[in-house]
Structure formats: structure tokens, C-alpha cells
Amino acid sequence: EAGVAQSPRYKIIEKRQSVAFWCNPISGHATLYWYQQILGQGPKLLIQFQNNGVVDDSQLPKDRFSAERLKGVDSTLKIQPAKLEDSAVYLCASSSLTSSRGEQYFGPGTRLTVT
Amino acid sequence: KQEVTQIPAALSVPEGENLVLNCSFTDSAIYNLQWFRQDPGKGLTSLLLIQSSQREQTSGRLNASLDKSSGRSTLYIAASQPGDSATYLCAVNGADGLTFGKGTHLIIQP
Numbered sequence: 001e002a003g004v005a006q007s008p009r010y011k012i013i014e015k016r017q018s019v020a021f022w023c024n025p026i027s028g029h030a031t032l033y034w035y036q037q038i039l040g041q042g043p044k045l046l047i048q049f050q051n052n053g054v055v056d057d058s059q060l061p062k063d064r065f066s067a068e069r070l071k072g073v074d075s076t077l078k079i080q081p082a083k084l085e086d087s088a089v090y091l092c093a094s095s096s097l098t099s100s101r102g103e104q105y106f107g108p109g110t111r112l113t114v115t
Numbered sequence: 116k117q118e119v120t121q122i123p124a125a126l127s128v129p130e131g132e133n134l135v136l137n138c139s140f141t142d143s144a145i146y147n148l149q150w151f152r153q154d155p156g157k158g159l160t161s162l163l164l165i166q167s168s169q170r171e172q173t174s175g176r177l178n179a180s181l182d183k184s185s186g187r188s189t190l191y192i193a194a195s196q197p198g199d200s201a202t203y204l205c206a207v208n209g210a211d212g213l214t215f216g217k218g219t220h221l222i223i224q225p
Contacts, residue, residue: 004158040206041216042119042206043159044214045213091158102147103147104213105161106151108158
């Protein structure tokens with residue numbers, strides 16, 4: 001089966017600009033996650049969707065970050081305006097609602113550099 | 116709040132050695148624990164998942180153990196190879212979702 005797809009793979013923007021990342025989960029996976037991974041750190045959960053509803057967005061900086069999953073499949077994460085400290089790898093993951101193991105499958109990530 | 120610590124932060128060993136990576140967590144109320152591998156510039160590859168009711172899981176040269184009561188897990192890599200060079204991340208799945216450690220950066224010298 002095809003894995004989690006993300007685009008773009010790399011993005012360089014100036015501070016105060018906006019940027020959007022796209023994620024397509026594994027087919028049939030109801031749960032989708034966005035993580036932020038700062039260099040030298042483990043990934044940190046930003047937001048979790050189940051189908052097209054938000055389960056957890058407690059660590060999402062809502063003044064500048066937004067995410068949507070309108071049809072319960074693809075998802076978009078947006079940053080507006082970007083700050084220098086947003087430089088990180090943004091990882092998307094998905095898991096099957098029917099999986100009792102709760103195993104998450106990760107995409108390749110989008111590396112964002114804010115200058 | 117769950118906290119995950121990985122020791123050592125970095126490790127460099129000659130090819131062929133057996134090695135152990137350590138992971139500790141503060142809240143033992145977990146659903147499962149996953150070990151991931153991350154290559155430079157890449158996403159995460161799941162290596163092993165241990166359910167909270169299990170003690171260990173094995174895949175090829177990898178063996179992961181879990182002692183939930185003491186909040187510890189180890190990843191054992193047998194007969195290490197240069198291709199094992201990567202960052203290894205431990206992640207605990209609990210009430211807060213998946214909480215990651217900072218990882219162990221592993222270098223296997225040819």
C-alpha cells in the first residue's frame with residue numbers, strides 16, 4: 001500500500017510570510033496527525049484529526065497556525081505569519097481507527113526554513 | 116504530563132558490536148511504546164511496537180523490551196552494521212497521545 005504523502009519536501013520563506021503544507025494519509029486511515037520536529041528534538045504533536053473532526057489541538061499555536069481536513073482525507077497545515085522559531089520539519093502521520101495497536105505511520109516530512 | 120528520556124544522546128561503535136539503547140518514561144499508564152528510526156532528512160520508520168501487556172518484541176536483529184512498572188524500555192541491536200547508522204526515537208503512546216524522546220544518534224564505524 002502507498003505510504004503517507006507530503007508536499008512540498010522543502011520550503012524556504014522569509015519571516016512574516018505565509019506557507020502551507022499538504023498531507024495525504026494512507027488510504028482508509030481515519031486518524032491524521034501533524035507533528036513539529038525542531039532540530040535535535042523529538043516530534044511534538046500539533047493537531048490530531050479523526051475523520052474531519054479535531055480530536056486534540058491543545059499544542060497548536062492558534063494565533064498563527066491553522067489546519068483543516070475538510071473531506072476526512074487530505075489535510076493542510078498553514079502558518080501565517082511565520083516566525084524564525086517555526087523553522088522545523090513538519091511531519092504528517094496517520095493511523096487506522098480499526099487498529100487496536102494504534103500504530104502511526106509517518107510521511108517523509110516537510111523541512112521549513114524561515115529566514 | 117508524560118516525559119520521555121533517551122540515553123545516550125549519541126553513540127559511536129565499531130561494526131559488529133551488540134548495543135543497547137535506553138528509554139525511560141515518567142507515566143506508566145501507557146497503551147504501547149514504539150521505537151522509530153530516522154535517517155537524515157527523512158521521516159520516521161517504525162521499527163517495533165510493544166503493547167502495554169507485552170514484555171518484548173523482536174524483528175530480525177532488533178529486540179525491544181518493555182518494563183512498564185519501572186517506566187523503562189530498551190532497544191537491543193545485534194551485530195551492528197554501518198547501515199544501522201541513524202537516529203533512534205522512542206515514543207510512548209498514552210493519554211497525551213504519542214510522546215517522543217529526543218533520540219539517540221547512532222554511528223556504526225565500518
